[in-house]
Amino acid sequence: MYALLSLLPLVTASGAPVAPAAAADGRGLVAIRAGTVLVVKEGVVLEGGATVLVRGSKIAAVGKDLLIPGDATVVDYGPDAVICPGFVLADSSLLSSFGSARTAEPSLSAVQAFDPYARYDWALAEGITSAYVTPARMRLIAGQAAIVKLAGGPEVERIVRAPAAVHAAINAEARGAPGYWEPPIPPTSDVGLGVAQRQLPRTLIGATVALRELLVAARGGAPAADFGPYAAMDLGALVQQRVPWLVSVSDAAEARAALALSADFGLNLVLNDATFAGDAADEIAARGAAVVYKPSFNPDASLFNRGKSVDAQWPEPDTAARFARAGVRLAVAPGAGASPRDLRFAAFLARRGGLDPAVALRAITLTPAELYGVADRVGSIEPGKDADLVVLSGLPLEMGSSVLSTWSDGTTVWSAGAGGADGADGADAPLQAQPVVIAAEEVHLGDGHVLRPGEVLLQDGKIAEIGERVARPRGAVVVRGAAVMPGIVDALGFLGLEGSMRTVGSDFRLSRLLAPGDFADRRVARAGVTTVGLSVRQSTPSGVPVLSYKPAAADFDSLVLREPTGVRLRWTDGNRARSGAEVRDLLDKLGKYQQKWAEYEKALANWKPSAAKPEEAKAAEAKSDEKKDGEEKPAEEAKAEGAGDSKDEKAEGDKKDEKKDDKKKKDEPEPADPVTGVWEGEFDLPAPLSGKAKLRLQLINEHGKVRGSLRCDAVSERLVQVQGTWAEKELRLSGAGTQGPVQFAAAIGKGKMAAVLGTGAWQADVDTEQKSKEYPVAARPKPKKAAAAEAGDKAAPDKGKPAPPRLDERLEPLRQAALGKACVIVDVNRSDEILACVDAFAAAGLKPVIYGAQEAWKVKDKLVGRVSGVLLELPYRRNDPEGSVSFVNRYSELQSAGIAVAFHSSAEEGAADLFVRAMYMVSQGMSAGGALRALTSDAARMLGVSDRVGALRVGLDADVVLLDASPLAEPARVLRAWVNGSEVLP
């Protein structure tokens, strides 16, 4: 029944107490695990994972490697949580009640005033499980105090010990008793109506004298009539039981007076609130008295003025440390007026002056328990004691750690995040909302800088702060490790394709293939790769899309970084002469496209809403209508043909040409272009085949050059890309299908085509009919913005407002790349081709990413500053000189020349080894810093997503990886990974 959840335990979802299995007779076993357990006894700390075994309401065992019985409920708080004993308040004002009129009333009992039905959730939320409660204050002897449990309801026995102490005072508190006079009943004329008599004491001496009188009377000496008939009597019982005395003192003189009293009467003395009594530390230690130290700071009150005179007492911050150094038993409680909630901060303040943290922790747990005689039940995590535990997100006395869960008597009595906004109506997943602080010895920022040591704060999915010490928001998880680096970016990977070998057009939306966070994706992320630049396996000259996304993201919204991230083109062609032809074509078109957009933007900037030419507006509307028809039809056709084969045709760019022509000719009928369109037909298969076959052609005529696609099951299983010429009313097309080359020759009449279709094996006559004059746009989900834009166009056609040019999905990524927001990856290997490619792109104003780049080293000087980066293919070493055994590391060669390189996997889950590859490269001579850059920030920059991932910088996505050693310099392992601020769990 083991389950691991980061810092939220297994069973508490609603905040209701966790009932251990089979707890009816209190014998249920619960095993509570955390990274660190502070036992407190003798300062023992169990680190690296420890378990507390709880049976019923008691602790059964504590240890690092405990054997947990199979029927135990396991509650695991994660490796960053800390368990310490429930805190014990050494003094509190929880019972806010006023006392007896008399100055000494020892029989007033806290048990009578304690309400077992009251809820102390606010104190349990700070980890306080037991408290000292006194029935009154501000009296010489206020009453008998008790130690109570703050959780459990009326069924549980809440009083741990009563009487636990005599609550007394000899400081100003003792002088607060009101006047006292009680009439006899019934009032008779013998006794006149009296005036409330002032009660002693009024001074320190008076208080000391009064206590002496009472103690003497308690022992059976002279009766102390001033204090009423009961005071001495009730005190006698308490003195006999050797109940400790908690005496409030302020300064050293009062402390000495109390010590003298305790010496004379053999009292078990605890000095309360000895804020100014630091000078008497040695004497206190000599007498064996204890001190409950209260730092004089009240967070809920305004800062108080201490007094300007020479005698005014200003509290020294190091008093507690002085007491501890002198050997006084020290307990710490929140200051007078401060809420008990601030106990941990009080202990933190008490540490000023050099108090050991272990002693400070003991001062709020075991020492108060020992002072009041309940150390056999509470105060430390030892077998046989009550199961009162506090689970924190960090060490209890560390700044910024907060309580995650509180256990009292073996049940969870409070849990962070339970109830409140969560519960039945809760919408927030607590895991996501939890900030994470990663504290590491080395923080590699990804751009070459390293913080030693440093911390990173992840909040709301982003990196919120980086520094040597960052803020710890409430509820933050603190993770410690050796090194932290940004998540690795796989510049070109296939994780997500699921083995598909398909090729798609560059307007295909790869995000349609993705499903977030499956098992393999998470493992890859836990190996360090948090972002993948996804593309299809084969690139084409006309381009395939590149998409950067996070495989281990938790949901679709955070999955995709940018779509499209870019295109991948292939420069090299089988026919060397044609290498780069298509790409050049594309770049030409890009030029025109860019020009159009520039014009549009200029026109938009100059446009003012005014009465514009209606004709142009109408023309624009007419065009947009046609556009819509064109898109809807192929969408329907695509649906009709069903799923399965990718019906993704290349987006046509020539619609824009047509529109431009139209604009020039101003509403003249479209020029006859008999070829462009969709042609369908059916024909009989010739011998030796039989049956009918359907044929569908989609063609587009670009000034005599025709290209398109042919679909005929008999000819090819897949879509056949055809190209050819249209000249003198004759159409000739050729292409390659899966079963061989395909030839097509046709003559076109009015909307009818008589053609001859030939494969290598047979020929057939085909009659087809033109179904549509539009070259169909690929059926793809319309991006909402475009739809809205169109709707906007239709809805409010501002007359004369320049309409934006039609978005060409093929050229758009290139245009974005020119603006620096996308990437262009070009497959090219030979050096001359590389140069040609780079030149061509430079002419278009782009810096491509060269993929393959076998011979880039030959022209590396010419590439500096003109390429965005290089992605190398195997082999990564180059023999130099050629044929010898000496080799050169191609990565470092290029990187040291000033060309950015990045690591890419070209694999699916093989991306998990990307970090190992980088380590190998470093072992073969690459610089560690450079390799780290290549893994992270350079890769991100090449993909054009450096505004989101790739470095540890405030504002970037919280994709962070924790390692157990310095990355790339030592054999490091990736231990844990966070994507968008939430940890990736196996």
Added chain:
Amino acid sequence: MQTSPSTLFARSVLASSFALLTSGLALAADKLVIEAGRVITRPGHEIKNGVIVIENGRITKVGAQGEVDKPWDATVIGGPQYVAFPGFVEAQTSRGLDRPNENIDVAPFLDIRDSIDPINFAYEDYLRHGVTTLNVQQGGNCVIGGRGMVVRPVGMTVDEMAVRTDYALKLSASPKAGKSAATQAMALRRAFEELRKRLEKQVQDKRDGKARDKREALFQGRELEGDKAKGRAMEGKGWRVDGLELVPRGELDEKDLQLLELVEGKRDAYVWCAAAMDVRKALDLAKENGFLERTTLVLAGDCWKAADVVAASGRPAILIPPLLHVETEPITGKEVETPVAKVFAEKGVKFAIASETGQASSLPSHHVLWYQAALAIGQGLPRERAIAAVTTVPAEILGLRDRVGSLEEGKDGNVLLLDGEPLSVRTHVQFVVIEGKTAYDRSKDIRLKHLLEGKEPPGTQAGAADFGAAGAGKADAKKDALKQDEAAERKAGEEQRKADEKQSSGPHFSDADAAGEERG
């Protein structure tokens, strides 16, 4: 005592209404027959077309029309449109008093008969809503309060109202104003400790042969004859003072007698608990001092949380409105409502519902007993349980089980005639018969007429003319008389003014002698 106008008004109203009643009663002798379409004798038992015969203040026969012989000389009231119901029993209240509590912490020697004000509006209101038996106790703002008594809400003097005097002591486990929980517990404990000490001292004095107490008793004028001269050993389950038989009862201080009786288990106690934490304290105190078997808990606020403790003790409880307890859950911040009566019913506690005694800020609805029972039904209490909680159970708690609480032969003739289903807001009490005498007739309720119809009561200046023909002539005469008075006053005023003018016109600053002489 200064009588406020409202008291004057009440007095006049009651006087006139009482006059009407007595005139009616003169005819009835002491036999009354009540007929009703439904006679609900006790929760769960109903007689259709029933008849109740009351003779000499007791029910002699209850049955269906045909089965019961009606005395020929009896007054018959009621009709088929009515529902006869036993008079409600208020288990505990502190309304109708001069003030609910005294300032003295421990005052068991006080008797509530000195505090009951028979013409207080509370009794009229109780009568209007059909409560025929009330247990009037001191309020809960005490440590040990005085003795209460059971009364009926009719009568011009306390004696006329009394059903059972010198009844039960009131204690409070919840802090009195000015005390904390700890000091209250201490005061309670000390009250009994001091009693014990005083008794022990008296025994010791007697053993030592001191005669101080006898002298004190004689000085205070207490009787030392007969029974009072004998001593009696102390009984009691809690603690005992050995040798108390040495002390003649007459020599015991009067102020100690009540607590002594309580400790000996001879007196009932009602212990007020305003919070759940006080329930256990109350029961522990009662157990320690030997009066647990005579304790009834009066529970308000969130005492339902301690319903287990109450059930385990086996003691009955009286629930004080509001019976729907609302509190905020600390973790979620949501308000949680708990139906108090239902919780106690489910835990198996015998409880009565009483009306609010004014400890906290109370709504008018809290003072109407049947309405609280009806609310409890709405919150999930079974109907019969709710009816029992305002009739039979309080009768049992008060020790008057064979006298009130249901309509059975031999019980007191306290009957209500309702015009509809009992415990419904549409039903009104039409007649209230207390021990065979019609104590309330809604058709003649002057205050209701004033409230609902705007008819001014008789005896008041403006309304004399409206109230029936009989008063009309008198009203005219009164009006004339008033006019004459006014005229006379005016005259007198004018004369006085003239006299003043004469005076003032003379020299202001004349000799003091002359001025003094004139004024004389």
